Amino acid sequence: MKEVRTIVLSKSVFEENDKEADALRLYLKDKGVFLVNVMSSPGAGKTTTLISVIKELSKFYRVGIMEADIDSDVDAVKVAKETGCKSIQLHTGGMCHLDAGMTTQGLTELGLDDVDIVFLENVGNLVCPAEYDTGAHLDMMILSVPEGDDKPLKYPLIFQKCELVLINKIDTLPYFNFSLDKVKQNISYRNEKSFVIPISAKLGDGIDEVVDYFKTKIQNIKTK
Amino acid sequence: MHELGIVMNVIEQVDNVAAESKVEKVTKVIMEIGEVSTVIPDLFTDAFNWAKKKTNYLKDAELELIILEGMTYCRDCKGTYRTVEFAKKCPHCGSMNTYLVTGDEIKIKSIEVV
Numbered sequence: 001m002k003e004v005r006t007i008v009l010s011k012s013v014f015e016e017n018d019k020e021a022d023a024l025r026l027y028l029k030d031k032g033v034f035l036v037n038v039m040s041s042p043g044a045g046k047t048t049t050l051i052s053v054i055k056e057l058s059k060f061y062r063v064g065i066m067e068a069d070i071d072s073d074v075d076a077v078k079v080a081k082e083t084g085c086k087s088i089q090l091h092t093g094g095m096c097h098l099d100a101g102m103t104t105q106g107l108t109e110l111g112l113d114d115v116d117i118v119f120l121e122n123v124g125n126l127v128c129p130a131e132y133d134t135g136a137h138l139d140m141m142i143l144s145v146p147e148g149d150d151k152p153l154k155y156p157l158i159f160q161k162c163e164l165v166l167i168n169k170i171d172t173l174p175y176f177n178f179s180l181d182k183v184k185q186n187i188s189y190r191n192e193k194s195f196v197i198p199i200s201a202k203l204g205d206g207i208d209e210v211v212d213y214f215k216t217k218i219q220n221i222k223t224k
Numbered sequence: 225m226h227e228l229g230i231v232m233n234v235i236e237q238v239d240n241v242a243a244e245s246k247v248e249k250v251t252k253v254i255m256e257i258g259e260v261s262t263v264i265p266d267l268f269t270d271a272f273n274w275a276k277k278k279t280n281y282l283k284d285a286e287l288e289l290i291i292l293e294g295m296t297y298c299r300d301c302k303g304t305y306r307t308v309e310f311a312k313k314c315p316h317c318g319s320m321n322t323y324l325v326t327g328d329e330i331k332i333k334s335i336e337v338v
Contacts (some may be wrong), residue, residue, distance in 0.1 A: 005334070
């Protein structure tokens, strides 16, 4: 009988992906393209928010968007129609998240020569997308009022990772037991540096502030 | 679904290592899984046993999961406590100024090969 030997790997499952993500981030920086990974639970208003933001942002910059879904192309069609920006749909083939490899493939298909900023609309899910670094320069998430102000306590990782958190559907605040102060406090427990902007994607509240935020980020990556 | 994505990742990495190391086959994969890593051990094992059939080197591989305890540290009272029991709030002093020290690991520790 052959002798059994042990090979020690001792590495995180995500290590390979993290390396690919770092490489992608550097490559995009060289190209002067700012990549934003947008995460939220299903129905928090990712697509509506992006449409409002892109409509304003595309007055100043060339915007691209990649829509990731397990199946269907409803989001890509909708965003392209409403904003006129360059968009593609990525199918994850049953997977609940995007990784750096899939993101790289998507960007190659989208083309990087005529865009300044690309939004990656990740699969609607608060668990898996947070574990896989996509290579984005900014991880952001959208939490909506009906979901509750306790979500940062229940889904630690995603709030830990996101630098920007939009609180959407603030026009519904009178109908829910949701405190903006409490949610900000809960978010800061997970990430002291995260920036919170309350918005209503439907009515347009707070969208200007979000657009200004991205303008600063794009300028930074282009001048560095 | 969540576990399957991670399993596919593990299997691909181990299959690559096996090919590079020119082994005949992998007999065991030993992993360290944190208690609060969001991985459910039973589902992970089921997904592993399903996915290994499609690999080159892992068809007969057994999976061993070492579960690592979730421990949180409190910045205010400098105490530690079990995360699963008390989550974010320190049971010693009531502070929320705490952070996870161990328990979120999803690591491939080692593999046994012939």
